[in-house]
Amino acid sequence: xxxxxxxxxxxxxxxxxxxxxxxxxxxxxxxxxxxxxxxxxxxxxxxxxxxxxxxxxxxxxxxxxxxxxxxxxxxxxxxxxxxxxxxxxxxxxxxxxxxxxxxxxxxxxxxxxxxxxxxxxxxxxxxxxxxxxxxxxxxxxxxxxxxxxxxxxxxxxxxxxxxxxxxxxxxxxxxxxxxxxxxxxxxxxxxxxxxxxxxxxxxxxxxxxxxxxxxxxxxxxxxxxxxxxxxxxxxxxxxxxxxxxxxxxxxxxxxxxxxxxxxxxxxxxx
Amino acid sequence: xxxxxxxxxxxxxxxxxxxxxxxxxxxxxxxxxxxxxxxxxxxxxxxxxxxxxxxxxxxxxxxxxxxxxxxxxxxxxxxxxxxxxxxxxxxxxxxxxxxxxxxxxxxxxxxxxxxxxxxxxxxxxxxxxxxxxxxxxxxxxxxxxxxxxxxxxxxxxxxxxxxxxxxxxxxxxxxxxxxxxxxxxxxxxxxxxxxxxxxxxxxxxxxxxxxxxxxxxxxxxxxxxxxxxxxxxxxxxxxxxxxxxxxxxxxxxxxxxxxxxxxxxxxxxxxxxxxxxxxxxxxxxxxxxxxxxxxxxxxxxxxxxxxxxxxxxxxxxxxxxxxxxx
Numbered sequence: 001x002x003x004x005x006x007x008x009x010x011x012x013x014x015x016x017x018x019x020x021x022x023x024x025x026x027x028x029x030x031x032x033x034x035x036x037x038x039x040x041x042x043x044x045x046x047x048x049x050x051x052x053x054x055x056x057x058x059x060x061x062x063x064x065x066x067x068x069x070x071x072x073x074x075x076x077x078x079x080x081x082x083x084x085x086x087x088x089x090x091x092x093x094x095x096x097x098x099x100x101x102x103x104x105x106x107x108x109x110x111x112x113x114x115x116x117x118x119x120x121x122x123x124x125x126x127x128x129x130x131x132x133x134x135x136x137x138x139x140x141x142x143x144x145x146x147x148x149x150x151x152x153x154x155x156x157x158x159x160x161x162x163x164x165x166x167x168x169x170x171x172x173x174x175x176x177x178x179x180x181x182x183x184x185x186x187x188x189x190x191x192x193x194x195x196x197x198x199x200x201x202x203x204x205x206x207x208x209x210x211x212x213x214x215x216x217x218x219x220x221x222x223x224x225x226x227x228x229x230x231x232x233x234x235x236x237x238x239x240x241x242x243x244x245x246x247x248x249x250x251x252x253x254x255x256x257x258x259x260x261x262x263x264x265x266x267x268x269x270x
Numbered sequence: 271x272x273x274x275x276x277x278x279x280x281x282x283x284x285x286x287x288x289x290x291x292x293x294x295x296x297x298x299x300x301x302x303x304x305x306x307x308x309x310x311x312x313x314x315x316x317x318x319x320x321x322x323x324x325x326x327x328x329x330x331x332x333x334x335x336x337x338x339x340x341x342x343x344x345x346x347x348x349x350x351x352x353x354x355x356x357x358x359x360x361x362x363x364x365x366x367x368x369x370x371x372x373x374x375x376x377x378x379x380x381x382x383x384x385x386x387x388x389x390x391x392x393x394x395x396x397x398x399x400x401x402x403x404x405x406x407x408x409x410x411x412x413x414x415x416x417x418x419x420x421x422x423x424x425x426x427x428x429x430x431x432x433x434x435x436x437x438x439x440x441x442x443x444x445x446x447x448x449x450x451x452x453x454x455x456x457x458x459x460x461x462x463x464x465x466x467x468x469x470x471x472x473x474x475x476x477x478x479x480x481x482x483x484x485x486x487x488x489x490x491x492x493x494x495x496x497x498x499x500x501x502x503x504x505x506x507x508x509x510x511x512x513x514x515x516x517x518x519x520x521x522x523x524x525x526x527x528x529x530x531x532x533x534x535x536x537x538x539x540x541x542x543x544x545x546x547x548x549x550x551x552x553x554x555x556x557x558x559x560x561x562x563x564x565x566x567x568x569x570x571x572x573x574x575x576x577x578x579x580x581x582x583x584x585x586x587x588x589x590x591x592x593x594x595x596x
Contacts (some may be wrong), residue, residue, distance in 0.1 A: 001478040004497040011298035069400070079328070103325075121458075131486075131490065131575055132324035133324070133490065133529060133532040133533050134324065134529065134532045134546060136532065136534075137532040137534070137542075137544035137546065138544075139548065159462065160463065160534070161536035162533065162534030162535055163534055163536065164536070165534060165536045165537065165542075166534045166538075166542050171387055183581045185538060186539075187536045189536060189537060189538060199463060200462060200463060201536065202464055203462045203463045203465070203466040203468070204491070204536055205465075205466070205492050205494065205495040206491055206494075206535060206536070207490060207491050207494045207518055207530065207533060207535075215466045215469065215495060216466065217463060217466035217467040217469075217470055218466070219462070221433055221434065222428075222431060222461060222463075222464070223462065224431070238310050
């Protein structure tokens, strides 16, 4: 087996969780961290849940393994978790197999499962992308409740700035593998510093009453992995790019509360 | 019904489609599942009709029924006056020249082992055999219409970006000089920056080549961006329809309002107060209004029969299937 992931090399100078260095951990050490201190939910909950076990038994399994609970205690807590994420009939859902649930309900089961381990960090990778807007709003609400009530930090990965606006305080913008801008979300929305961030904000269709606000596409296309350029990855699509941008990846500079990797940031001095 | 309207490019009348229930091995008595029920609407020449609804609402089934890729159980599909439901498969071939479809995933729609040039020749073989010499210039002209360079002709689909591939899919649809293109979630898989490019393309094809679109999407913001006329689907029915300004500016059906309220705006200062009725309910009512099980304004009579479509204001196209507006 040589899947690309298994051949991939991950390098990090440092990954710290609550002050503890994780980057040197071996597989065994990581297993202790995953699912206990850090949990993750995915875009497609149907592939993350085991089809042959009921929703309740899968949450119980996590509790018994991660928190060494007895069957009885685990069953009780699993039920409470299902209720907490908003199921009006937790007992019924407890005994339900994943295929009997809708996509949104499966995602809520995943959130319940993440909740019971009380992680310090939850990575939510496009958790609402496969859901209808009405269900999406429910999942957003439950994630916010998890953060508020258990103090869980959430790294929300999304392509939908509307979802980010509802969930996030701090926002990081990535383009082709690199972080191009970081700022408090409201700041990012009002005053984007990186030309890509501004382009992204202008390209989003929004519901304007009566007449739609015109959207503006970013010209060009996203380079594929094999053709990432040497300099700034956005240079080929950027109206502000010059020779310097095409030669070197720009260093990160701070402008007010924003950090931006750009030689010619918007509203900057240069 | 008034019949003084000029003939539409496409007129769908009381279309219905059911699928047999997937019975288990031994149970065959479950009732069939209704995917599309009693749907009527019209699309004029060079109009973009946006069809919006959540997954499973029957949007795609409706698109396929119009093309007769699925034969509807009842109703009529009048395309330029001809009822496609009563047209034989053989005769449909000629009609399909004027009626094209573009799908969500161009990688699945384009053969991975054929170059773009080979894929583009397929509709020409079908509709313009004998004019081989004209194929190449025709393809190049169409590529230009969709904003692609002729250099991509010898490439394979996987050598193109997702946006370029979707442009190829539109180019292939445009080759036959269609009157109507059904775009089924055609921008849903694209990055927003590229999605905006494809939406511009759709508008340009409409403006410059007078193509009408049935634009199917689950994304209300996308529909708000391109559509002239909007239909909101829920469980197989168009529960509300009207001009974009009417449906988005003055939503009437409780479902439309719920949908609109649930779209998060990227501006953090825009209030987000999603209306939510029993979104997690797994039980649907069998009779009455399709939305009755989730509707916050439900009345006893809503559960008796499906409300008929009523015009909100006389003389407008804004129609809603809801007893609140009787």
